[in-house]
Amino acid sequence: MESDQYRSATPGETTCRDELKALFYCASLLLGNWPKNFIADCVFIPGLAVDNWQEDEDDDGILSTAAALYQQATNAPFRGGARTVVIPRYVGSMPQGRGGVPSPTGYPGGAVWTAELRRLDVPADAIVFYSCDDVGPDGKSWNTRTEADAFVGVARARDWTSAVVLATPFHLLRVLCTIVQALSDARYRLRLFPVTPRSVSWTKAVYHSQGVERLPRFEHIGRERERMPRYREQGSLCSFGHLATYLLKTLGDDALAPVR
Numbered sequence: 001m002e003s004d005q006y007r008s009a010t011p012g013e014t015t016c017r018d019e020l021k022a023l024f025y026c027a028s029l030l031l032g033n034w035p036k037n038f039i040a041d042c043v044f045i046p047g048l049a050v051d052n053w054q055e056d057e058d059d060d061g062i063l064s065t066a067a068a069l070y071q072q073a074t075n076a077p078f079r080g081g082a083r084t085v086v087i088p089r090y091v092g093s094m095p096q097g098r099g100g101v102p103s104p105t106g107y108p109g110g111a112v113w114t115a116e117l118r119r120l121d122v123p124a125d126a127i128v129f130y131s132c133d134d135v136g137p138d139g140k141s142w143n144t145r146t147e148a149d150a151f152v153g154v155a156r157a158r159d160w161t162s163a164v165v166l167a168t169p170f171h172l173l174r175v176l177c178t179i180v181q182a183l184s185d186a187r188y189r190l191r192l193f194p195v196t197p198r199s200v201s202w203t204k205a206v207y208h209s210q211g212v213e214r215l216p217r218f219e220h221i222g223r224e225r226e227r228m229p230r231y232r233e234q235g236s237l238c239s240f241g242h243l244a245t246y247l248l249k250t251l252g253d254d255a256l257a258p259v260r
Contacts, residue, residue, distance in 0.1 A: 019239060019240050019241060022239070022240035022241040022243075022244045023240045025240075025244040025248075026173065026176075026240050026243050026244050026247070027173075029194075029244065029247040029248070029251065030172055030173065030176070030194045030247075033193045033194050033195060033251065034080075034193075034195055035069075035080040035081060035082070035164060035193050035195075036079060036080045037079070037080045038080045038162070038193075039073045039078070039080055039081060039082065039083060040073075040081070040082045040083070040162040040163055040164045040191070040193055041082070041083055041084065041155075041158070041160035041161060041162050041163060042082055042083065042084040042085070042086045042128065042155070042160060042162075042163050042164070043066050043069050043070070043081075043082040043084070043085050043086065043163070043164040043165075043166050043195075044086045044151050044163050044164070044165050044166065044179075045062060045063075045066060045085070045086065045087050045088075045113075045166050045167070046088075046144055046147050046148075046167060046171070046175055047088050047090075047107040047142065047147060048062060048107065048167075048168065048171075049107060049206070049207035049208055049209075049211040050108065050206075050207050050211060051204070051205070051206040051207050051214070052168055052206040052207060052208060053108075053168075058199070058200070058201035058204060059197060059199065059200050059201055059204070060197035060198050060199045060200070061197060062166060062167075062168065062197060063113060063116050063117055063120060064120060064197070065166060065195070065196075065197045065198070066082075066085045066117070066122070066166055067085075067117060067120035067121065067122050068081070069081040069082045069085075069164055069166075069195070070082060070083070070084075070085055070122050070126060071121070074126075081164075082163075082164045083126065084126050084127070084128050085117060085122055085126060085127050085128070086128045086129070086130055086151060086154060086163075087110055087113045087114070087117075087127065087128075087129060087130075088107065088109070088110055088113075088129070088130060088131075088142075088147060088150075089110040089129035089130065089131040090107070090109055090110060090131070090142060107142075107211065110129055114127055128154060128158075130147065130150040130151045130153070130154045131150060144174060144175060144178045144236075145178050145181075145182065145231075145236040148175075148178045148179045148181075148182035149182050149185075149186075151163075151179070151182075152179070152182045152183055152186045152188055153186075155188065155190060156186065156188050160190065161189075161190060161191060162190060162191040162192075162193070163190050163191070163192055163193070164192075164193045164195050165179060165192055165193065165194050165195065166195050166196070167194075167196060168196065168197070168200065168206075168217070169196045169197075169200060169217075170208075170217055170218075170220045170221045170224055171208070171220075171224065172194055172196055173224070173228075174224055174227065174228055174231070174237065176192065176194055176243055176247075177228070177232075177237040177238050177239075177240070177243050178231075178236060178237055179192065180192075180238045180242060180243050180246045181235070181236060181237055181238040181242075184238065184242075190250075191250040191251075192246070192247065192250055192251075193251075194247075200217065201217065202216065202217045202218045203216050203217070203218065204216065204217055205217075206220070208220050208223070209223065209227075
């Protein structure tokens with residue numbers, strides 16, 4: 001693997017001359033990271049709109065995946081996973097979407113997700129909240145960056161060193177770029193394990209972007225491609241080269257410790 005160009009990267013910059021090449025690395029590095037023999041401190045879940053997180057006959061579901069990671073980490077034979085599940089505290093149908101109008105199709109909120117995790121046998125003391133008390137840059141809404149900043153604050157306060165980042169597949173790349181930039185800005189470091197549900201329906205229509213737009217999942221890929229350059233210009237996202245650097249360093253064999 002041609003990784004020398006990434007090893008000297010410093011936070012906030014990239015040594016990659018071709019972002020498309022870096023994106024190719026990232027696309028591959030986001031695959032196959034289920035922590036089989038490593039127990040992470042937590043699994044972080046960004047907010048997800050209605051239809052995009054539930055389990056059904058086609059989708060494994062975000063919270064079901066988080067519960068599986070928890071069960072693997074806490075039940076013999078301890079095959080790896082995560083000790084805690086970190087979710088947003090905010091209430092459901094919060095002001096989202098255009099003009100800050102409350103959206104019933106938006107994020108369900110911490111109470112709904114807590115009840116579902118408890119139903120999936122995740123104990124209350126294993127559920128940790130991050131609180132986005134401050135509104136987003138537009139003065140109206142929470143967003144992936146404010147969630148990432150809040151999560152990094154929780155991780156620092158608890159001295160966590162590793163995290164599974166769990167997101168729907170079309171959102172994962174932006175979530176990772178956001179978290180790595182938030183970590184760099186906060187001068188904090190975590191080993192990150194990018195994970196998605198093992199099975200999703202790409203043709204299923206789901207809400208995304210704070211419950212404003214309902215499209216088949218595969219069409220949300222294009223929407224993400226449109227958003228990312230704009231958010232990167234705002235300083236919310238790291239470059240693909242920076243992300244590739246970060247993942248190569250934290251996912252390397254020398255960075256992993258066996259389950260204890």
